[in-house]
Amino acid sequence: MLEALTQKLTNVFDRLGRKGKLSEGDIDDALRQVRMALLEADVNFKVVKEFLSSVRERAVGSEVLSSLTPAQQIVKIVNEELIAILGGEPERLASVADPPAVVLLVGLQGSGKTTTAVKLAAQLKHLGQRPLLVAADTRRPAAIEQLKLLGEQSSVPVHSEDPHVPPPVICQHALRQARETGATWVIVDTQGRLHIDEPMMKELEDMKSTLHPAEVLLTVDAMIGQDAVRVAQEFNDRIGLTGLILTKMDGDARGGAALSIRSVTGVPIKYLGTGEKMDALEAFHPDRLASRILGMGDMLTFIERAETAFDQQQAKKLEEKMRAGGFDLEDLLDQMRQIHKMGSLGRLVEMIPGFSKMSSHLDDANGERQMKKIEAIILSMTHDERRNPAMIDGKRRSRIARGSGTTPRDVNQLLNQFREIQKLTRSMTRGKLPKNMGAMFDMPTR
Numbered sequence: 001m002l003e004a005l006t007q008k009l010t011n012v013f014d015r016l017g018r019k020g021k022l023s024e025g026d027i028d029d030a031l032r033q034v035r036m037a038l039l040e041a042d043v044n045f046k047v048v049k050e051f052l053s054s055v056r057e058r059a060v061g062s063e064v065l066s067s068l069t070p071a072q073q074i075v076k077i078v079n080e081e082l083i084a085i086l087g088g089e090p091e092r093l094a095s096v097a098d099p100p101a102v103v104l105l106v107g108l109q110g111s112g113k114t115t116t117a118v119k120l121a122a123q124l125k126h127l128g129q130r131p132l133l134v135a136a137d138t139r140r141p142a143a144i145e146q147l148k149l150l151g152e153q154s155s156v157p158v159h160s161e162d163p164h165v166p167p168p169v170i171c172q173h174a175l176r177q178a179r180e181t182g183a184t185w186v187i188v189d190t191q192g193r194l195h196i197d198e199p200m201m202k203e204l205e206d207m208k209s210t211l212h213p214a215e216v217l218l219t220v221d222a223m224i225g226q227d228a229v230r231v232a233q234e235f236n237d238r239i240g241l242t243g244l245i246l247t248k249m250d251g252d253a254r255g256g257a258a259l260s261i262r263s264v265t266g267v268p269i270k271y272l273g274t275g276e277k278m279d280a281l282e283a284f285h286p287d288r289l290a291s292r293i294l295g296m297g298d299m300l301t302f303i304e305r306a307e308t309a310f311d312q313q314q315a316k317k318l319e320e321k322m323r324a325g326g327f328d329l330e331d332l333l334d335q336m337r338q339i340h341k342m343g344s345l346g347r348l349v350e351m352i353p354g355f356s357k358m359s360s361h362l363d364d365a366n367g368e369r370q371m372k373k374i375e376a377i378i379l380s381m382t383h384d385e386r387r388n389p390a391m392i393d394g395k396r397r398s399r400i401a402r403g404s405g406t407t408p409r410d411v412n413q414l415l416n417q418f419r420e421i422q423k424l425t426r427s428m429t430r431g432k433l434p435k436n437m438g439a440m441f442d443m444p445t446r
């Protein structure tokens, strides 16, 4: 995702990091290169200008230049300012007092409405909600079939009617069906056209006034860069949007859309589409995208948090372990306990690399439970098993499950997740970001 931009920024900061003490000139030089990188990524020039002026203002501040690690301070500032232009805090779907909550998905042709509708429904279903999909794109009969097929594959019911029925009427019927069947979410797939035009906007307006949606979400193809920003602006002006979903972030999008769209339109990004499969929809976290752009993955957040809980020395040790690929279940347990000291578990568990998938929907109570379970499983292992989880065979797995009051499936799940973490730490040590990683550990905490 956004590899080219990441590469360029990493180069700029690496060069800066090699300089040691920095002058104002060094900073300006680096910021000029950052500017180039952002413009080449097709970020809106106004956004770039404002971004750089905030970064500069903070970067030439006396505490940065006189600190021992000025380059790291600057990376930290860039990171924070990136988060700010991406919207700051993550924005969740609106909740309604009186379900079903209606989500109207709008967007140009091929932007990913139908796919995203099903992804979203599948995700809500996974969270214990009861979604109903509505085929309100009647312009092409194939669109109805596509939604029915995808809905069936994800076991989500689809309300569809004859294509001659006007979409607002279909929506009314769908709402009735939702109430009768106790659906908690109604997700409406609408027609898309190649360009914004009057008939489409009119139809969407009609649907909006029939449905009183809790959310009007626009899917935009992240690969179309600044055009995406323009499209979002027009949709927002005309029908009013509550959120954006940037699709095809897995492709070779340069980043311009992602980095400009929130600042220019004022509409929050709520999800990223990251693939064609039905599970490729991520809740949008400004901080995560920022650190991805800076080439640090979720590690940056993780390390920052870890640092406040651990002392510096422990953090160094952990870094060395990760570099050597020797991060084991014992370390994981240790970290979880440290992190536990710091409150909001759901969020913190999310930051443990590799665990974000599992925990992205956890609330705190769930996070707590999940952590207790993981802890129990690890505690039921022998010392050797924690060091070398590969030795855990079926027999050992059953024993561990019995000992921890869980099931062999739970044990397996933990082991699989742990393998993911190991893969991640290994890819880090293969040189994707070791230089920055080292630097990050020297970073004072906020």
Ligand SMILES: Nc1nc2c(ncn2[C@@H]2O[C@H](COP(=O)(O)OP(=O)(O)OP(=O)(O)O)[C@@H](O)[C@H]2O)c(=O)[nH]1
Pocket (backbone or CB within 6 Å): 107, 108, 109, 110, 111, 112, 113, 114, 115, 116, 137, 143, 191, 192, 193, 247, 248, 249, 250, 251, 272, 273, 274, 275, 276, 280
């Ligand atoms: N790689 C990738 N492909 C995606 C993503 N989202 C959608 N697609 C693909 O984009 C194409 C168009 O997606 P649709 O969901 O049919 O788009 P739509 O907006 O419903 O299109 P119309 O109904 O024609 O207006 C499909 O081939 C999807 O598989 C994504 O996040 N990543």
Ligand SMILES: [Mg+2]
Pocket (backbone or CB within 6 Å): 113, 114, 115, 137, 143, 189, 190
């Ligand atoms: Mg469609």
